[in-house]
Amino acid sequence: MGMLDGKVVLITGSAGGMGRVxxxxxxxxxxxxxxxxxxxxxxxxxxxxxxxxxxxxxxxxPIDLTDPEQARQLVEGAVSAYGGLxxxxxxxxxxxFGPMPDFSVEDWRATxxxxxxxxxxxxxxxxxxxxxxxxxxxxxVASEAGMIAGSxxxxxxxxxxxxxxxxxxxxxxxxxxxxxxxxxxxxxxPVLTPASDRDLGDNQALRxxxxxxxxxxxxxxxxxxxxxxxxxxxxxxxxxxxxxxxxDGGASAW
Numbered sequence: 001m002g003m004l005d006g007k008v009v010l011i012t013g014s015a016g017g018m019g020r021v022x023x024x025x026x027x028x029x030x031x032x033x034x035x036x037x038x039x040x041x042x043x044x045x046x047x048x049x050x051x052x053x054x055x056x057x058x059x060x061x062p063i064d065l066t067d068p069e070q071a072r073q074l075v076e077g078a079v080s081a082y083g084g085l086x087x088x089x090x091x092x093x094x095x096x097f098g099p100m101p102d103f104s105v106e107d108w109r110a111t112x113x114x115x116x117x118x119x120x121x122x123x124x125x126x127x128x129x130x131x132x133x134x135x136x137x138x139x140x141v142a143s144e145a146g147m148i149a150g151s152x153x154x155x156x157x158x159x160x161x162x163x164x165x166x167x168x169x170x171x172x173x174x175x176x177x178x179x180x181x182x183x184x185x186x187x188x189x190p191v192l193t194p195a196s197d198r199d200l201g202d203n204q205a206l207r208x209x210x211x212x213x214x215x216x217x218x219x220x221x222x223x224x225x226x227x228x229x230x231x232x233x234x235x236x237x238x239x240x241x242x243x244x245x246x247x248d249g250g251a252s253a254w
Contacts, residue, residue, distance in 0.1 A: 002030030003234035008082040010075070011035045012065060012122060013092030015042035017193035018141070020049070021222040022089055025230050027055025034078035036063045037092070058082075065092055066113045071121035075129065085129045087233045090119035090140045095161070099154035111157035116164045123172060127181075135180020137233050140169045141225075142187045144248040152209040162187070166244045173242030182241035184232045189248030192219035215250030 009026045013019035014035030023033050027050045035057060037043040043061040050057035058081040065071050079085050094114030096107040119140050130136035145155050146162030165185060172183035190196070190210045196219070200207050211217050225247050231237055232245070246252045 002028065003230060003236060004087070005030035007031045007086040007233070008078070008084055009033055009087040009089060009233065010078040010085060010122070010126065011089045011091055012074075012118065013037055014046050014059070015039040015061070016046070017195055018188075018191060018222040018225055019091045020046045022091060022226045022229060023050050023057060024053060024055070025223065025226045026087075026089070026233070027053065027057060029230050029234070031055075031087070031233075032082045033057040034060060034081050036060045036065070036074050036078075038062045038064055056082075065118040065121060066094075068117075068121045068125075071118070072125045075122065075125040078126075079129050084133050085126055085136065086133060087137045087139070088122060088126045088130075089229060089233070090122055090138065092118050093141070094118075095155075095158050097153040097155050097158060100156050103154075103156055108157045112161050112164075115158065115161035116168075119165055120168065123168075127176075130176075130181050131179045135182075138169075138172055138176070138181065138183040139229050139232055140165050140183070140185045141229075142166050142169070142185045142244065144187050144189045144246060144251050146185075146187055147244075147246065147252050148213075150213070152206070152212075169244065170242050177241065182238075184237075184240060184242075185244040186225060186229055186232070187244055187246045187248065187252075188220060188225045189214055189246075189251045190219045191222055191225060193222060211249070213251045214248065215253060218249065220247065220249060 015037035169185040
């Protein structure tokens with residue numbers, strides 16, 4: 001038996017990286033997956049990988065979750081796919097980086113929309129379905145940037161947005177408790193994904209600068225984040241809510 005047998009899990013940003021790994025791991029644990037992304041072809045690849053591994057997954061793409069109406073449509077589609085909703089895994093995010101005062105207002109607003117609006121919209125529209133289900137779990141993927149500043153790259157909007165995600169998670173836990181809804185945040189440090197590989201390329205000096213704040217001096221593998229998420233989504237974690245879990249190689253310890 002898996003930790004998540006019979007649970008319906010909505011995963012945002014499932015076309016690659018941590019979202020794809022989440023779809024595979026949650027499905028391995030017995031969940032039925034609904035995955036969404038702006039990238040249809042890559043999201044379809046994730047669906048195929050999950051099904052090839054013996055799991056159940058439905059893909060809904062393309063979806064732009066900075067648009068509240070599309071977020072609502074996604075949630076309704078997820079509920080229709082498997083008859084309900086038990087877990088929301090808010091993984092999708094879009095951010096821009098740059099130093100003050102050169103960081104533009106446009107970049108600020110795009111980052112706040114891409115990192116803070118998305119989990120709010122999805123959670124808002126999922127909320128009544130979780131209540132109807134008798135409870136559920138909202139897991140928000142934040143960042144170590146919500147707890148500590150970062151210089152590589154400069155990240156004024158990223159830090160603000162993720163501090164907001166962590167704070168919102170606490171409030172969701174407070175308001176959700178009477179309905180049996182738990183809310184938990186996970187704050188990764190640097191994670192090795194196709195996107196980070198693309199952005200960093202062969203620049204070893206930049207890679208070293210990114211990992212220098214970690215105690216372990218390396219990037220995390222996506223599964224090192226997602227295995228925790230699968231546990232937190234399960235009934236084994238039934239007494240955990242309102243918490244933020246740094247998975248950052250010790251970066252926030254000093």
